[in-house]
Amino acid sequence: MALLKQIQQRYSVRSYQKRPVEKEKLETILQAARLAPSAKNMQEWRFIVVQDADTRRKLCVAANNQAFVGEAPVIIVCCSVISDYVMRCGHLAYPIDVAIAMEHMALQAVEEGLGTCWVGSFYEEQVKTILGIPTPVRVVELLTMGYPADTLRAKSRLPLEQIVCHERWKL
Ligand SMILES: Cc1cc2nc3c(=O)[nH]c(=O)nc-3n(C[C@H](O)[C@H](O)[C@H](O)COP(=O)(O)O)c2cc1C
Structure with a gap:
């Protein structure tokens, strides 16, 4: 599948089937994370793959009781073991790298x-x-994962003209 098509098809899934995620698929997805770029190639990300139902229930409570968090068969808890590296540009690297x-x-x-x-x-x-x-x-974000029980919604995004200019700031 062309990458832009996949990007268009990604949406925030907030309803999941009970069907478990195959081990091989999970492994492939984690490989995709492993291959990501990071500042100074620090690879400071760490991932906890949570599938246990009781732990998922607890995480749902910690996630402001968002029901889909407990419903998703997999929750990947995305962490960082280095949280003080500031790039020359002045930004912390770890939230960017983990993201x-x-x-x-x-x-x-x-x-x-x-x-x-x-x-x-x-x-x-x-x-x-x-x-x-x-x-x-640091725990940066959680990522819920599973087979969707809902369907792709139309994307609400700003038009390119509103977010892109060329050569100089004109926005
Ligand atoms: C950093 C970040 C945090 C988010 N946190 C939540 C969240 O706690 N709960 C939720 O339902 N959606 C969350 N979202 C999903 C956004 O609401 C969603 O990506 C946005 O509305 C665009 O919709 P789409 O992902 O379906 O294209 C988060 C997204 C990002 C990138």
Whole structure:
């Protein structure tokens, strides 16, 4: 499938089938994360793959009780073991690095016939307690994953003219 088509077909899946995700598909998706670029090639991302129903229920509570978080057969908890590296541009590297790896997973999931949803509405300390994550490690985002029980919605996006200019700032 052409990449742009996969990008168009990715949407935030907030309703999942009970059907489990095959081990091989999960492995391929995690490989897509492993191959992501990162600042200084630090690869500071770490991923906890949660499939246990009781743990998923607890994560659902930590994620502001968003029901689909407990419903998804897989939750990938995306963490960083380095959270203080600031690039010359002044930005912290770790949220960017982890985000790239996450979107690699989200797009590979489309290729595998699966859906995902980024989850940023969660209480980090609660997630850390549930999963025994050490204090210095940051939990950046959760990514729910599974076979969709809903369907692709029309995308609401700004037109290119509103977000792109050429050569100089004209926006
Ligand atoms: C960093 C980030 C955090 C997000 N957190 C949540 C969340 O906690 N709950 C949720 O339902 N959707 C969440 N989303 C999904 C966005 O709402 C969604 O991507 C956006 O509305 C565009 O819709 P689409 O993904 O279907 O194209 C998040 C997305 C991103 C990128």
